Amino acid sequence: MKTIIEPFKIKSVEPIYFTTFHQRKELLRAAHYNPFLLKAHDVIIDLLTDSGTSAMSSAQWAGIMLGDESYAGADSFFKFEAAVKKITGLPVVIPTHQGRAAEKILFTILGGAGKTVLSNTLFDTTRANVEFTGAEGLDLVCAAGKQPGLIADFKGNIDLIALDTHIQQLGADNIPAVVITITNNSGGGQPVSMENIRGARAICTKYQIPLIIDACRFAENCYFIKMREPGFKNHTVLEIAQQLFSHADMVTMSAKKDAFANIGGFLALQDEVLAQQFRNLLIVTEGFPTYGGLAGRDLEAIAQGLEEIVDEDYLKYRIRSIEYIGDKLSEQGIPLVLPTGGHAVYLDAASFLPHIPRHEYPGQALACALYLHGGIRGVEIGSVMFGKYGKDGGLISPPLELVRLAIPRRVYTQSHMDYVTEVITDVYHHRNTIRGMKITYEAPMLRHFTARFEMLG
Numbered sequence: 001m002k003t004i005i006e007p008f009k010i011k012s013v014e015p016i017y018f019t020t021f022h023q024r025k026e027l028l029r030a031a032h033y034n035p036f037l038l039k040a041h042d043v044i045i046d047l048l049t050d051s052g053t054s055a056m057s058s059a060q061w062a063g064i065m066l067g068d069e070s071y072a073g074a075d076s077f078f079k080f081e082a083a084v085k086k087i088t089g090l091p092v093v094i095p096t097h098q099g100r101a102a103e104k105i106l107f108t109i110l111g112g113a114g115k116t117v118l119s120n121t122l123f124d125t126t127r128a129n130v131e132f133t134g135a136e137g138l139d140l141v142c143a144a145g146k147q148p149g150l151i152a153d154f155k156g157n158i159d160l161i162a163l164d165t166h167i168q169q170l171g172a173d174n175i176p177a178v179v180i181t182i183t184n185n186s187g188g189g190q191p192v193s194m195e196n197i198r199g200a201r202a203i204c205t206k207y208q209i210p211l212i213i214d215a216c217r218f219a220e221n222c223y224f225i226k227m228r229e230p231g232f233k234n235h236t237v238l239e240i241a242q243q244l245f246s247h248a249d250m251v252t253m254s255a256k257k258d259a260f261a262n263i264g265g266f267l268a269l270q271d272e273v274l275a276q277q278f279r280n281l282l283i284v285t286e287g288f289p290t291y292g293g294l295a296g297r298d299l300e301a302i303a304q305g306l307e308e309i310v311d312e313d314y315l316k317y318r319i320r321s322i323e324y325i326g327d328k329l330s331e332q333g334i335p336l337v338l339p340t341g342g343h344a345v346y347l348d349a350a351s352f353l354p355h356i357p358r359h360e361y362p363g364q365a366l367a368c369a370l371y372l373h374g375g376i377r378g379v380e381i382g383s384v385m386f387g388k389y390g391k392d393g394g395l396i397s398p399p400l401e402l403v404r405l406a407i408p409r410r411v412y413t414q415s416h417m418d419y420v421t422e423v424i425t426d427v428y429h430h431r432n433t434i435r436g437m438k439i440t441y442e443a444p445m446l447r448h449f450t451a452r453f454e455m456l457g
Contacts, residue, residue, distance in 0.1 A: 004320040007313045008410055011058060017041055022106075024372050032452035033368050033437060035377045042445060044375030045412065045420055046362040047405040050218075052098075052256035052263060052345045054409035057308060060260065060301045067297030068320075072288050076296035076303075087218075087310075088236065088245040090268040092275040095292030095299065099216060099254025100125040102267040106212070106252060109274070110176040111135040118166055119179040120158035121145075121186040124385055126179065126214060128446050135176070140166065142196075145187045146399045148337045148348040153228040156184030156194040164203050171233050172207040181214040182221035182244075186381055188402065189217075189322075189341020191224035194232065194244060201247040202255060210249040216257040218244070220342030224314040236319045257343070259305035259410055264298050299445075318342065321417065322407060328421040332383045334428050343406055347424070349382060350401035353434055358397040360436025364402045366427070368453075369434050374423030378405045385448040 019027065019042055031037035041047060046053070068074035081093045103126050111117070111133030122130065122137045130137040134191045140162040144152040158180060167175055180200055184190045197213075204211040222240040232240055245251060249271070255264035269275055277383050279289045286293035294302075308314065319342055326340035335351035349363040356362040363380035370376045379385075380400035390396050405420065427434075441452040 002233070002398045004216045004317050004324075006410075006413065006429075007311075007317050008057070009265065016044055018044060019375055019455065021226075021372065021435060022376060024390070028368055028372055031067070032440070033364070033455065034448075034451055034453060035367055035371055037452075038371070038377060042375075043371070043377045045094045045416055046377050047407060048377045048379050050257060050406040050408050052261070053253060053261070053411065054260045055125070056120070056260055056262070056301060057304070057410075059308070060304045062301035063304045064297040065297060067300045069296045070376040071291070073290055074296045074299070075297040077290040079237045079303040083306040084266055084268055087241050087306060088215075088248070088251050088268050089242055090245065090248070090251060090270060092269050092272060094254055094267045094269075094275065094278055095294055096267060096286055097293030098256060098263060098415075099252060099265040100129065101216075101286055101293065102252040102254075102265050103129040105278050105285070106177075106250070106267060106349075107133050108281060109277050112119055115174055115176050115354050116166075116170050117164060117177055118175060119177055120156055120181055120192060121184050122179060123214070124446060126181070127386075132445065138166065139186075140284045141184065141187050144345045145184065145190060146401075148188065148346075148351070148400065149335065151338055151403075153339075154191055154196060154272070156182070156187055156192045157196040158192070158200055160196065160203065160358060161198065164233075167209070172209055175207075175209050177210045177212050177250075178204050179212045179279055181216075183217045183224075183342050185216070185343075186377040186386070186398075187400065188337030189344045189404075190337070191221045191228075191342065193229050194225050195229070195308070197244055197247050197317075204249075210421065212250045212252065213245060213248040215245075215253040217253050217343055218250050218253070218371045219309040219315060220318065222310075223312070223319060224342065226312075235308070237312055237315060241302070241310065255302045255305065258309045259302045260308060261298065261305050264294050264302045266292075266453050294345040312450035318409070321414075324414070325405075325407075325417050325421055328418075329424060332421075332425050332428065334424060336454075337400075337402065345407075347378075347405070348401070349380070349403050352403075355432065356434070356436040358387075358401060360438065361453070362436065363401050363403050364437050364453060365434050365455075368437075369427050370403070370423060373427050373430075376405070376423055378403050379450065384451065413420075428442075
């Protein structure tokens with residue numbers, strides 16, 4: 001069988017509102033050429049993020065009706081806790097209202113001026129929570145991860161030689177943690193190998209530095225390990241996940257990704273003394289330790305979602321669906337990150353629009369063009385999201401200039417994805433008409449969420 005069908009049936013639907021090209025032109029102008037500022041009603045296919053946008057299962061909706069809304073010690077918390085412990089093996093589980101809340105608590109305690117957090121690649125909110133404390137976040141992705149068109153199995157890996165070298169140069173006392181993001185979201189949704197995790201664990205142990213796994217898309221990463229890494233073919237995804245997390249001191253997760261939930265997250269760890277510091281901050285900012293800013297019904301939905309995400313029929317469909325889009329785009333010669341990752345297709349905006357220099361934000365220009373021509377909302381991951389300014393005021397761009405098209409779980413069908421590829425292909429054929437952009441307003445941190453732009457020329 002060549003066709004991978006959806007391993008689910010659709011029970012409930014919501015309508016899509018169709019806009020015209022001329023309507024979208026005005027809507028985009030009114031949103032200051034920032035797709036984040038568009039109304040969702042005005043988006044035909046919304047690929048801005050896969051975070052909190054998944055369709056929940058009938059079992060999750062049933063769980064919502066069972067939610068125990070007790071303030072302390074709710075039954076729903078203990079179901080949630082058991083589900084997290086089953087996968088991670090970590091004894092302490094602290095719920096939060098989403099992943100960035102876990103990061104805020106974590107780095108408020110571990111961060112601080114003069115410290116550096118090393119990572120394969122920190123995503124936007126993780127980096128912001130590190131830098132908000134005065135610490136620095138430093139990305140050490142492997143060499144293959146910096147080459148969008150290169151075919152390699154584990155382009156999300158951290159560079160282990162660079163990791164060891166930077167620890168020696170900076171001093172272990174100045175590095176509060178090493179963070180491995182699975183999959184590597186900023187690097188094209190690329191997976192991290194078990195061998196790489198083990199190598200990072202050994203280096204962290206050598207220097208007595210905590211290893212933290214950012215586990216937003218752990219199941220997708222573990223499926224790639226099963227498919228690509230020698231020795232794991234006959235292991236279940238759950239068994240691979242349990243082995244992977246056995247190397248971690250701490251785990252953060254946004255349950256809005258691989259747990260199919262619309263809200264929620266957690267922080268899990270080994271150290272009970274450190275956990276008490278986290279709980280104290282949790283109570284001030286999120287809530288009591290057995291609800292952590294979540295309703296009982298949300299805890300139920302997450303617990304059920306963590307059971308469903310390790311289903312290998314679903315993961316086979318999920319990975320193949322992303323690959324399907326990548327194959328169709330590659331046939332048209334459209335530059336993208338290859339091989340495709342687990343949750344999104346990443347267009348290589350720098351190669352897609354070579355006539356637009358980095359300081360004119362080709363990724364943002366491409367994201368706007370996709371909306372204008374087809375009502376598709378994606379997100380720039382490049383010089384807007386991760387660019388910094390040098391001492392001379394000039395833009396310092398990150399290694400990759402991408403547009404991410406994140407596919408919500410169990411939401412869109414193959415015909416929707418065929419439409420997406422048709423729009424991208426049409427934009428590619430008219431790429432020379434796309435102009436660069438300039439920023440007219442930006443916030444000091446996480447500017448991509450609220451920045452305003454103007455088209456040039």
